[in-house]
Amino acid sequence: MSLGIRSRIAFGSILIILLTVLVMEALIINIVRVNYYNNLEAGLYNQLKVACEMYSRYFSDASLEENVMNNVDTFWRQTSAQVQIIDTDGRVLMDSIGYMPDDGVRMPDVEKALETGRGAWTGKVPYDSYGVMAVSAVLTADGKTVGVLRFISSLRGVDEDVRSVSKIFIIIGAVVAVMSMLLSFLLSNTIVNPLRRVTDAAARMAAGDFRARSSKTYNDEIGRLSDTLNYLAEEIEKRDRMKNEFISSISHELRTPLTSIKGWAVTLKEVRDEDRELHETGLDIIENECDRLTAMVEELLDFSRLVTGKLTIREESVQLEEFVDTVGRQLAPRAARDGLHFSVEVEGELPEIVSDGNRLKQVIINVLDNAFRFTPAGGSVLFKTVVSGGEVIFTVSDTGCGIPADELPYIKDKFFKGKNSSLGSGLGLSICDEIVRMMGGSLNIYSREGKGTKVVIRIPCVMEGGAA
Numbered sequence: 001m002s003l004g005i006r007s008r009i010a011f012g013s014i015l016i017i018l019l020t021v022l023v024m025e026a027l028i029i030n031i032v033r034v035n036y037y038n039n040l041e042a043g044l045y046n047q048l049k050v051a052c053e054m055y056s057r058y059f060s061d062a063s064l065e066e067n068v069m070n071n072v073d074t075f076w077r078q079t080s081a082q083v084q085i086i087d088t089d090g091r092v093l094m095d096s097i098g099y100m101p102d103d104g105v106r107m108p109d110v111e112k113a114l115e116t117g118r119g120a121w122t123g124k125v126p127y128d129s130y131g132v133m134a135v136s137a138v139l140t141a142d143g144k145t146v147g148v149l150r151f152i153s154s155l156r157g158v159d160e161d162v163r164s165v166s167k168i169f170i171i172i173g174a175v176v177a178v179m180s181m182l183l184s185f186l187l188s189n190t191i192v193n194p195l196r197r198v199t200d201a202a203a204r205m206a207a208g209d210f211r212a213r214s215s216k217t218y219n220d221e222i223g224r225l226s227d228t229l230n231y232l233a234e235e236i237e238k239r240d241r242m243k244n245e246f247i248s249s250i251s252h253e254l255r256t257p258l259t260s261i262k263g264w265a266v267t268l269k270e271v272r273d274e275d276r277e278l279h280e281t282g283l284d285i286i287e288n289e290c291d292r293l294t295a296m297v298e299e300l301l302d303f304s305r306l307v308t309g310k311l312t313i314r315e316e317s318v319q320l321e322e323f324v325d326t327v328g329r330q331l332a333p334r335a336a337r338d339g340l341h342f343s344v345e346v347e348g349e350l351p352e353i354v355s356d357g358n359r360l361k362q363v364i365i366n367v368l369d370n371a372f373r374f375t376p377a378g379g380s381v382l383f384k385t386v387v388s389g390g391e392v393i394f395t396v397s398d399t400g401c402g403i404p405a406d407e408l409p410y411i412k413d414k415f416f417k418g419k420n421s422s423l424g425s426g427l428g429l430s431i432c433d434e435i436v437r438m439m440g441g442s443l444n445i446y447s448r449e450g451k452g453t454k455v456v457i458r459i460p461c462v463m464e465g466g467a468a
């Protein structure tokens with residue numbers, strides 16, 4: 001994988017760099033060449049102009065042929081170029097190096113000169129491997145064109161100059177290309193190496209080592225990925241810990257009633273028949289402990305249904321008035337036993353709604369159970385019901401120990417047990433929350449440590465007959 005990113009970056013940048021460098025080089029070299037050629041042409045033309053002016057000033061009284069015959073070649077000696085004199089038909093009358101093309105093929109520059117007075121041409125000639133530049137201008141006598149004077153210069157010197165300048169540019173281009181490639185390689189390393197580290201850490205976590213942490217190299221996107229991965233591992237560790245605590249606490253809680261049942265069974269076996277009172281007490285305790293076990297197993301079953309998504313909500317008619325009354329009467333003895341002031345309050349008329357009565361009862365009893373458990377004797381618990389704004393609002397408030405602010409956000413998590421809680425599996429509120437959510441309602445907990453807790457459950461109120 002690391003090779004992938006690195007080679008992708010490398011190939012991409014090398015392609016761009018090479019293309020850019022090549023295009024720039026071609027452009028620069030071409031500009032230099034054109035410049036050199038223009039200079040050469042300008043130089044040749046200046047010499048040519050001087051020669052032509054001299055001709056029309058001093059030699060125009062004789063014909064061109066006569067001038068070629070006579071000793072007038074002195075003034076074309078002032079150039080180092082090859083010199084040709086051509087008549088108006090394009091025939092070469094004289095060539096300073098003696099090259100005389102036999103057929104009268106007119107050169108483009110001569111043609112141009114005859115038309116416009118001046119012409120230039122670069123091209124190949126048989127006697128110079130470098131190619132030549134030819135510049136032509138008309139010779140005039142008394143304002144009439146009598147022939148063409150042509151200076152021809154080898155391109156050897158200019159081409160060599162262009163070549164050495166190009167060499168410098170090519171070297172600079174190569175240096176730039178190599179440096180950019182190196183830079184792109186270093187850059188890709190700053191991506192690939194941290195990524196490799198994150199991947200290594202993820203692999204260790206995948207192998208089950210959640211204590212492994214990914215180290216952060218830069219505070220960039222990959223750094224954030226690394227942070228997220230560490231956070232993930234922490235969360236998994238936390239959940240793992242909670243699950244383990246859950247297993248140990250649930251085993252402990254299953255054992256307590258079993259011990260008590262076993263103890264009473266042994267006692268009752270030995271007790272004489274006449275001791276009715278002891279009999280009754282023992283059997284009562286065994287019955288209660290069995291209820292506790294059943295409730296606990298029921299809770300576990302609900303939890304596994306919740307986890308597998310099989311928790312269901314039925315729709316039936318619930319007489320709210322009666323519902324609140326039943327719950328109140330069911331829990332009053334428990335409150336009395338715990339020495340708590342338990343009051344049930346109803347505001348206004350309570351209608352008949354469509355809901356799952358059993359699940360609703362389970363939620364309220366669970367929340368009330370918490371309130372009882374976490375309120376010391378002498379405290380009070382209030383269960384209040386009101387229907388308002390299309391919702392049934394159940395409020396359970398207690399004057400108990402409250403929930404520390406740092407625990408409050410986790411209170412509804414699976415397996416979460418506060419530091420105040422010794423008994424219990426820590427599943428109660430998570431199941432309640434899920435049930436309320438499935439009913440389309442909400443369960444909110446407000447608490448201040450040492451002052452008490454208030455749980456507000458809101459359920460959308462679907463009236464019998466479909467109206468909200």
Ligand SMILES: Nc1ncnc2c1ncn2[C@@H]1O[C@H](COP(=O)(O)OP(=O)(O)OP(=O)(O)O)[C@@H](O)[C@H]1O
Pocket residue numbers: 299370371374398400401402403411412416417418419420421423424425426427428429430452453
């Ligand atoms: N009324 C309350 N007052 C103070 N703390 C509470 C109250 N209700 C809940 N808590 C805190 O929230 C935690 C989670 O509650 P929850 O009902 O989910 O679990 P539990 O009561 O410990 O176990 P279970 O209900 O499964 O027997 C409790 O352990 C307790 O610390």
Ligand SMILES: [Mg+2]
Pocket residue numbers: 366369370424428429
């Ligand atoms: Mg509970």
